[in-house]
Amino acid sequence: MQRYEPAEIEPRWQRVWEExxxxxxxDDPEDTRPRFYALDMFPYPSGDLHLGHAEAFxxxxxxxxxxxxxxxxxxxxxxxxxxxxxxxxxAIKRGIHPKQWTxxxxxxxxxxxxxxxxxxxxxxxxxxxxPEYYRWTQWLFLKLFDMGLAYxxxxxxxWCPNDQTVLANEQVINGFCERCGAAxxxxxxxxxxxxxxxxxxxxxxxVDTLEEWPERVITMQRNWIGRSEGxxxxxxxxxxxxxxxxxTTRPDTLWGVTFFVFASEHPLVPKLAELGGTSEEARALxxxxxxxxxxxxxxxxxxxxxxxxxxxxNPVNGERVPVFVxxxxxxxxxxxxxxxxxAHDQRDFEFAREHGLEIRVVIQPPEEERDAxxxxxxxxxxxxxxxxxxxDGQRSPESIAKVAQWLEEQGLGRPAVTFRxxxxxxxxxxxxxxxxxxxxxxxxxxxxxxxxxLPVELPEDVDFRPGGESPLARHDRFVKTTCPTCGRDARxxxxxxxxxxxxxxxxxxYCSPGYEDGAFRREDVERWPVSQYTGGVEHAIxxxxxxxxxxxxxxxxxxxxxxxPFARLMNQGQVIFGGASMSKSKGxxxxxxxxxxxxxxxxxxxxxxxxxxxxxxxxxxxxxxDPDRRPGAHQWLGRVxxxxxxxxxxxxxxxxxxxxxxxxxxxxxxxxxxxxxFNVAISKLMVLSNEMRQVLDAGGAARGAAEALVQMxxxxxxxxxxxxxxxxxxxxxxxxxxxxxGYDDALAAQETLTLIVQVDGKVRDKVEVPADxxxxxxxxxAHASENARRAIGDREVAKEIVRAPKLVNLVTx
RNA sequence: GCCGAAGUGGCGGAACUGGCAGACGCGCCGGACUCAAAAUCCGGUUCCCCUCGGGGAGUGGGGGUUCGAUUCCCCCCUUCGGCACCA
Numbered sequence: 089m090q091r092y093e094p095a096e097i098e099p100r101w102q103r104v105w106e107e108x109x110x111x112x113x114x115d116d117p118e119d120t121r122p123r124f125y126a127l128d129m130f131p132y133p134s135g136d137l138h139l140g141h142a143e144a145f146x147x148x149x150x151x152x153x154x155x156x157x158x159x160x161x162x163x164x165x166x167x168x169x170x171x172x173x174x175x176x177x178x179a180i181k182r183g184i185h186p187k188q189w190t191x192x193x194x195x196x197x198x199x200x201x202x203x204x205x206x207x208x209x210x211x212x213x214x215x216x217x218x219p220e221y222y223r224w225t226q227w228l229f230l231k232l233f234d235m236g237l238a239y240x241x242x243x244x245x246x247w248c249p250n251d252q253t254v255l256a257n258e259q260v261i262n263g264f265c266e267r268c269g270a271a272x273x274x275x276x277x278x279x280x281x282x283x284x285x286x287x288x289x290x291x292x293x294x295v296d297t298l299e300e301w302p303e304r305v306i307t308m309q310r311n312w313i314g315r316s317e318g319x320x321x322x323x324x325x326x327x328x329x330x331x332x333x334x335x336t337t338r339p340d341t342l343w344g345v346t347f348f349v350f351a352s353e354h355p356l357v358p359k360l361a362e363l364g365g366t367s368e369e370a371r372a373l374x375x376x377x378x379x380x381x382x383x384x385x386x387x388x389x390x391x392x393x394x395x396x397x398x399x400x401x402n403p404v405n406g407e408r409v410p411v412f413v414x415x416x417x418x419x420x421x422x423x424x425x426x427x428x429x430x431a432h433d434q435r436d437f438e439f440a441r442e443h444g445l446e447i448r449v450v451i452q453p454p455e456e457e458r459d460a461x462x463x464x465x466x467x468x469x470x471x472x473x474x475x476x477x478x479x480d481g482q483r484s485p486e487s488i489a490k491v492a493q494w495l496e497e498q499g500l501g502r503p504a505v506t507f508r509x510x511x512x513x514x515x516x517x518x519x520x521x522x523x524x525x526x527x528x529x530x531x532x533x534x535x536x537x538x539x540x541x542l543p544v545e546l547p548e549d550v551d552f553r554p555g556g557e558s559p560l561a562r563h564d565r566f567v568k569t570t571c572p573t574c575g576r577d578a579r580x581x582x583x584x585x586x587x588x589x590x591x592x593x594x595x596x597x598y599c600s601p602g603y604e605d606g607a608f609r610r611e612d613v614e615r616w617p618v619s620q621y622t623g624g625v626e627h628a629i630x631x632x633x634x635x636x637x638x639x640x641x642x643x644x645x646x647x648x649x650x651x652x653p654f655a656r657l658m659n660q661g662q663v664i665f666g667g668a669s670m671s672k673s674k675g676x677x678x679x680x681x682x683x684x685x686x687x688x689x690x691x692x693x694x695x696x697x698x699x700x701x702x703x704x705x706x707x708x709x710x711x712x713x714d715p716d717r718r719p720g721a722h723q724w725l726g727r728v729x730x731x732x733x734x735x736x737x738x739x740x741x742x743x744x745x746x747x748x749x750x751x752x753x754x755x756x757x758x759x760x761x762x763x764x765x766f767n768v769a770i771s772k773l774m775v776l777s778n779e780m781r782q783v784l785d786a787g788g789a790a791r792g793a794a795e796a797l798v799q800m801x802x803x804x805x806x807x808x809x810x811x812x813x814x815x816x817x818x819x820x821x822x823x824x825x826x827x828x829x830g831y832d833d834a835l836a837a838q839e840t841l842t843l844i845v846q847v848d849g850k851v852r853d854k855v856e857v858p859a860d861x862x863x864x865x866x867x868x869x870a871h872a873s874e875n876a877r878r879a880i881g882d883r884e885v886a887k888e889i890v891r892a893p894k895l896v897n898l899v900t901x
Numbered sequence: 902g903c904c905g906a907a908g909u910g911g912c913g914g915a916a917c918u919g920g921c922a923g924a925c926g927c928g929c930c931g932g933a934c935u936c937a938a939a940a941u942c943c944g945g946u947u948c949c950c951c952u953c954g955g956g957g958a959g960u961g962g963g964g965g966u967u968c969g970a971u972u973c974c975c976c977c978c979u980u981c982g983g984c985a986c987c988a
Contacts (some may be wrong), residue, residue: 302906303905303906304904304905304906304982304983307904307905307906307983307984308904308905308982308983308984310904311903311905311983311984311985312983312984314984314987316987316988318988334988335987335988336988337987337988338988349988389986391986415986416986416988417986417988418986418987418988420987421986421987421988422987422988423988425988426988427988428988429988433988434986435986435988436988438986506987506988507987508984508987625982625983628983629983698913698914698925698926699913699914699926700913700914701914704907704913704914705981706913707913710912710913710927711912711913711926711927712927718940720926720927721926723926723941724926726941759917767914767915767925767926768914768915768924768925770925770926771914771915771924771925772924772925773925774924774925774926775924775925778925842921844920844921846920846921846968846969848968848969849967849968849969850969851921854921875954875955878955886968887968888968889920889968889969891920894920894921895920895921895969897920897968897969898968899968899969
């Protein structure tokens with residue numbers, strides 16, 4: 089009998105697969121198979137693969153292999169997101185070059201992927217830190233620059249004092265650096281931005297077309313974009329010729345404005361402070377605010393603020409209202425100034441109470457008199473407009489649009505939409521990234537590097553330790569260049585790009601491997617739209633939003649034929665340990681590769697996929713806490729080996745019941761894999777293998793079941809399936825190029841079923857009946873049931889519910 | 902606070918369109934094999950009661966619809982995830 093020895097089997101087939109080139113996607117125009125692009129989020133090379141990779145790629149690979157078996161021409165590529173800060177930090181710590189650290193890790197991960205038996209098309213491998221790749225990342229930058237979607241401006245930015253670089257808003261978590269956890273501070277810097285806000289509406293609208301995305305990701309994207317409808321209104325600043333605009337979602341409350349507040353960074357503030365002869369106190373506050381981090385919540389949640397000593401005029405009623413500066417107003421949202429309506433906005437209410445300002449009710453709740461003096465909180469629900477001039481008696485919120493309309497007619501404002509989404513800050517003051525391909529010329533300003541001169545290579549001999557400015561700025565040979573326009577001395581931009589730029593387009597590059605005349609060919613991308621994207625939910629906003637934006641921009645440039653990059657998205661759950669995420673500091677990290685060496689890649693995959701639904705978290709401690717204990721998956725594979733070997737050896741007729749179960753299993757597993765229900769698919773395979781064992785032990789044959797079982801195992805445990813298919817069942821070709829087994833619905837149907845006999849909805853008996861038993865027959869059987877009769881007792885059956893052949897319910901009352 | 906997802910045995914989890922709750926696996930218990938152990942195989946395993954035929958309860962809690970609810974509706978509780986002065 090064949091013993092299951094993964095340590096012997098797996099490396100052997102790994103070599104054979106490589107020699108046979110089994111997993112290459114075909115670009116042959118004669119190839120008429122339907123195409124399937126199975127994309128996995130590419131890894132960051134921070135060391136060897138971790139358990140999260142094992143989980144994600146086990147699922148992604150199962151999908152790719154399953155589609156291949158179903159007759160698709162599958163593109164299943166792999167690459168590395170290999171620029172980025174952690175490489176630099178790790179390199180500094182180890183005293184080596186980031187390049188060395190990165191590429192060693194890539195090679196290690198590549199070996200591990202091969203050891204895991206991933207069905208990657210290695211000929212399409214990309215690494216974002218390769219000049220052949222980032223050449224096109226730079227091209228993308230220039231394309232966006234051409235389109236007016238990349239621009240540079242001086243603005244307060246989130247600065248991480250530890251990593252010594254700016255961060256995108258998306259990378260600041262509650263005021264702390266996403267990567268290192270240091271408190272973020274504010275710094276005024278000239279930075280490059282991508283104008284993602286131009287696409288806010290389209291990014292929001294098209295989210296509705298992503299029917300195959302997880303609901304929670306859709307919701308997160310919507311919330312992040314954060315669309316608000318309302319109006320902008322212009323207030324005149326008394327004593328000047330200046331106007332100041334505010335955005336409000338509640339123009340219906342305009343008659344309740346009793347004060348006005350600026351963000352401290354608002355450009356008008358210095359002028360107004362001077363005009364109002366503002367106190368030392370005000371100056372001190374403004375100064376302090378401008379030195380605090382953008383995202384300092386404690387600051388923002390206070391209701392402090394100071395009068396500037398000037399007034400603005402409410403355009404709807406001509407009233408003068410006092411002007412303040414306060415930290416609760418953010419420069420980044422809306423216009424950086426708000427109108428204060430304390431009666432109907434909680435923040436304004438608190439501010440008014442704090443500073444003794446008038447509270448004026450202009451939306452009267454139904455059935456109830458509200459008066460300002462007794463209010464304990466703002467009223468922000470529906471009601472009737474009062475003290476509102478021409479709008480008295482109108483119902484809010486229906487009146488909001490009417491007021492906005494009216495403002496436009498009166499020339500006081502107009503309906504407006506504001507988004508929470510900010511432009512994407514893409515420049516970084518660190519070394520290990522793609523240089524921004526811009527040359528600064530005194531004469532000609534920001535001049536794009538000519539496409540023919542790309543890539544702007546990242547020099548290796550750089551002192552890359554962070555120092556508050558870009559390390560590249562210290563590298564004279566890099567910096568000094570000539571202006572492409574006038575040929576005079578000029579300076580290269582010394583910032584590098586956010587690595588999310590690298591990863592915003594890598595899935596296009598896979599379609600045109602090695603292409604040297606462009607980032608990709610349009611026809612390749614058209615041929616290979618992503619069919620399935622697999623990866624972690626931690627990218628629900630950042631990466632996915634950026635990739636969607638870049639795809640839309642490239643669509644507008646005529647370079648790709650679709651507006652959404654990923655039709656289907658599947659998020660695997662996280663692998664945690666003992667209820668907590670794994671981390672070095674907790675000392676609970678489990679390395680997958682030693683387990684793969686010990687128990688086999690197939691066991692690792694099956695353990696992962698069987699543990700829970702793919703999108704749910706797996707607590708490794710619960711499912712495989714003891715590394716010395718033989719995993720259940722390994723045990724089962726051993727039983728499968730025995731059963732298949734016995735089936736191959738034995739002859740004779742296969743019992744009809746086993747044939748039927750086989751067909752039923754094929755039908756079920758096919759459906760399950762289509763819906764990524766790997767855990768359920770595996771359980772069905774277990775049922776089939778258990779039944780095979782029974783049949784074999786009773787002296788029956790099971791060859792047909794064995795063949796089907798092995799094929800269905802192929803996407804989930806590819807090495808074991810291959811060994812069984814070729815070495816045990818004696819097939820000449822790989823199971824991975826075999827044709828997914830079909831099923832016959834008639835055979836998949838049960839021959840007999842269990843009839844449930846209920847009395848008053850309670851199960852009283854179970855009777856085996858032929859699958860074609862009709863209503864009369866099952867009713868007869870139900871009445872014949874001893875148990876049912878006893879349950880009925882001397883009562884009368886008032887109603888009979890018959891669902892032949894599955895159920896009869898006899899109702900006595 | 903707002904948005905989203907989810908609550909089923911000791912554990913991970915099954916259950917098609919409302920029709921056998923707990924598939925499958927882990928763990929545990931018992932047995933076989935063994936001098937013994939490991940490995941392997943076989944059997945049992947929701948809880949309570951029982952005269953061993955069976956009976957009762959049971960899918961976070963409370964209501965409702967229905968012959969029948971893990972599944973549909975309403976209210977509540979809890980957990981997880983995201984966002985959070987966004988004007």
